[in-house]
Amino acid sequence: MSGRLVVVGELADGRPTRLTTEVATLGRRVAEDLGRPAVGILVGPDAAAAAETLAGFLPEVVAVDVPELVDLAPAPRVAAEVATLVVPEDGPILVGASPDGRDVAGALAVLLDRAVLANAVDVEVGPEGPTTVTPIFGGKSIVRSRFVGRPGIITVRPSSVDAAPAPAAGRIVGRAPAAASGGPTVRRLERVVEASGEIPLEEAPVVVVGGRGVGGPEGFALLQELAALLGGTVGATRAAVDAGWIPYARQIGQTGKVVRPRLYLGLGVSGAIQHKVGMQTAETIVAVNRDPDAPLSEYADLYVVGDLFEVGRALVAELRGRREGGGG
Amino acid sequence: MRIVVLTKPVPDPASGQDRLGPDWRVDRAAAPAVLNGNDEYALEAALRLVEAHGGEITLLAMAPPSAPETLRKGLAMGADRAVLVTDPALAGSDIPSTVAVLAAALRDLEADLVLAGIDTSDGFAGVVPAALATTLRLPLLSNAAAIEPDPAAGRVRVRRIVQGGYDVLEAPLPALVSCTQALGAPRYPSLKGIMAARSKEIAVRSLADLGPLPRPVGGAVAETVVVAVDPPPPRGATRTVRAPAAEAAREIAEFLAARRLLP
Numbered sequence: 001m002s003g004r005l006v007v008v009g010e011l012a013d014g015r016p017t018r019l020t021t022e023v024a025t026l027g028r029r030v031a032e033d034l035g036r037p038a039v040g041i042l043v044g045p046d047a048a049a050a051a052e053t054l055a056g057f058l059p060e061v062v063a064v065d066v067p068e069l070v071d072l073a074p075a076p077r078v079a080a081e082v083a084t085l086v087v088p089e090d091g092p093i094l095v096g097a098s099p100d101g102r103d104v105a106g107a108l109a110v111l112l113d114r115a116v117l118a119n120a121v122d123v124e125v126g127p128e129g130p131t132t133v134t135p136i137f138g139g140k141s142i143v144r145s146r147f148v149g150r151p152g153i154i155t156v157r158p159s160s161v162d163a164a165p166a167p168a169a170g171r172i173v174g175r176a177p178a179a180a181s182g183g184p185t186v187r188r189l190e191r192v193v194e195a196s197g198e199i200p201l202e203e204a205p206v207v208v209v210g211g212r213g214v215g216g217p218e219g220f221a222l223l224q225e226l227a228a229l230l231g232g233t234v235g236a237t238r239a240a241v242d243a244g245w246i247p248y249a250r251q252i253g254q255t256g257k258v259v260r261p262r263l264y265l266g267l268g269v270s271g272a273i274q275h276k277v278g279m280q281t282a283e284t285i286v287a288v289n290r291d292p293d294a295p296l297s298e299y300a301d302l303y304v305v306g307d308l309f310e311v312g313r314a315l316v317a318e319l320r321g322r323r324e325g326g327g328g
Numbered sequence: 329m330r331i332v333v334l335t336k337p338v339p340d341p342a343s344g345q346d347r348l349g350p351d352w353r354v355d356r357a358a359a360p361a362v363l364n365g366n367d368e369y370a371l372e373a374a375l376r377l378v379e380a381h382g383g384e385i386t387l388l389a390m391a392p393p394s395a396p397e398t399l400r401k402g403l404a405m406g407a408d409r410a411v412l413v414t415d416p417a418l419a420g421s422d423i424p425s426t427v428a429v430l431a432a433a434l435r436d437l438e439a440d441l442v443l444a445g446i447d448t449s450d451g452f453a454g455v456v457p458a459a460l461a462t463t464l465r466l467p468l469l470s471n472a473a474a475i476e477p478d479p480a481a482g483r484v485r486v487r488r489i490v491q492g493g494y495d496v497l498e499a500p501l502p503a504l505v506s507c508t509q510a511l512g513a514p515r516y517p518s519l520k521g522i523m524a525a526r527s528k529e530i531a532v533r534s535l536a537d538l539g540p541l542p543r544p545v546g547g548a549v550a551e552t553v554v555v556a557v558d559p560p561p562p563r564g565a566t567r568t569v570r571a572p573a574a575e576a577a578r579e580i581a582e583f584l585a586a587r588r589l590l591p
């Protein structure tokens with residue numbers, strides 16, 4: 001049997017994450033180009049139920065129910081189970097580049113002794129096999145890399161691929177856990193939910209982002225209002241996070257989240273390189289800044305020179321007016 | 329507590345000069361090297377832990393021979409010593425090589441706690457902490473926003489950032505923790521720290537010094553290769569608006585409507 005392309009899924013609240021469906025969509029296409037079958041693997045407390053969703057994206061999904069993962073940090077055990085299911089002919093192995101996905105990929109690299117190509121936004125297939133496409137140095141260069149010898153592990157950056165289900169649902173294969181253990185145990189004592197119901201930053205179609213120019217936590221109320229009117233959520237720069245105006249979970253950039261919304265609207269954001277890394281692939285970038293020469297003026301699609309509060313309030317009025325007038 | 333902090337010298341992202349050279353490896357002459365940003369958060373966390381619990385901090389880097397200048401900054405912040413593994417054969421190492429070398433060096437250091445940044449600003453892979461933990465069979469507590477060791481009880485608790493909140497994780501020591509910015513801003517080296525750093529030890533080790541490794545390592549056995557480096561596709565031209573607020577707002581709304589971005 002020739003090897004399979006493997007997609008390692010990730011579960012959140014009993015469902016495959018959006019990133020997992022993105023990676024599955026990419027994996028399906030790459031497998032076709034390589035002429036290999038694609039298989040998804042889900043390991044977790046509700047793997048069998050979640051496999052129903054993932055089977056909408058892949059021709060085959062192997063589900064390994066591990067109930068005790070509820071109380072453990074999942075990655076080591078997920079990697080250990082995946083390692084028992086992967087045979088030497090299999091590859092490449094695609095994993096989402098989320099925090100858990102990176103942990104799984106790192107552990108798998110050691111367990112399977114495979115090389116890693118990290119942070120791909122696309123995978124092309126040529127005569128030499130799969131080639132990853134990865135922006136480096138904050139998008140200044142696009143690097144194409146491939147494996148020497150057998151294909152290894154590829155981590156896929158969130159929001160790089162539009163998730164699209166397969167024309168027909170795949171089959172689900174249940175498997176009993178086979179790994180002895182996931183190495184040393186890390187117990188989860190507690191899960192603290194701070195912001196339930198908020199759209200995850202990476203999944204929002206519109207992100208309204210505030211920087212140092214917002215001036216304080218009160219200033220973010222205007223951004224919340226704009227986000228609500230535009231059907232999106234609020235993000236921030238490190239300057240705003242460091243000032244304590246908004247939680248770290250909302251930070252976009254090198255040490256925060258990577259987003260690719262349809263619309264990025266930045267207010268009082270300079271657009272420093274470490275911020276750009278996290279948002280440069282937004283489809284449309286609009287900025288309001290009183291400095292005509294901030295770095296964002298070089299890569300925004302629309303750059304408004306002005307005071308963010310004045311323009312922001314006027315934009316709230318304008319959007320409300322359009323809504324009430326039935327226009328827009 | 330003995331804490332080892334993994335520190336990688338990276339081209340300074342703020343220089344704007346970070347790039348790959350003609351050999352498609354990081355052009356180290358083009359941009360000054362700095363400590364990787366997330367490693368500085370890890371070091372700051374280590375310094376605070378030692379202030380609270382006592383102990384000592386060793387920096388560990390696998391890097392080119394020029395790295396001592398960069399490591400000196402970590403020593404000036406307050407680390408006690410540094411170990412630099414450097415060898416011409418290691419240039420161009422892939423991730424499994426890097427992990428094998430760091431694991432071998434870590435075995436000699438007998439740490440209670442190993443801290444690493446969650447990822448690096450040049451590679452951005454973020455898989456080394458988990459790979460190292462797996463190799464050394466250490467518990468991995470990743471994406472940390474707070475670290476609370478209990479050395480007497482031989483365990484550590486970590487607040488791990490997850491979507492919409494955090495998990496409280498617990499593991500026995502020794503353990504490996506990957507660190508985020510949420511741990512708190514790194515301190516600036518004091519003048520006293522800078523002076524003290526001059527006499528702190530940076531032990532330089534070659535591959536031979538590490539002894540036999542479980543796998544071949546280095547650029548010659550790398551299993552990944554760069555095949556092309558290109559500039560990014562250009563974005564469209566920027567349209568600049570300078571107008572009174574109401575007019576500017578109307579322009580934004582029309583621009584968004586034309587791109588079908590209004591709900």
Ligand SMILES: Cc1cc2nc3c(=O)[nH]c(=O)nc-3n(C[C@H](O)[C@H](O)[C@H](O)COP(=O)(O)OP(=O)(O)OC[C@H]3O[C@@H](n4cnc5c(N)ncnc54)[C@H](O)[C@@H]3O)c2cc1C
Binds near residue numbers: 253
């Ligand atoms: C290792 C490392 C990692 C980093 N990671 C990140 C990261 O993940 N994310 C991130 O964002 N940054 C990160 N940074 C920081 C980054 O370098 C910048 O400092 C930061 O992005 C700047 O945030 P800002 O744009 O809000 O602030 P500033 O650069 O201070 O810009 C504020 C802007 O607001 C404008 N302004 C002020 N008042 C008004 C007003 N009333 N109306 C209109 N405009 C106004 C100003 O003209 C200015 O352009 C990192 C830095 C380092 C060293």
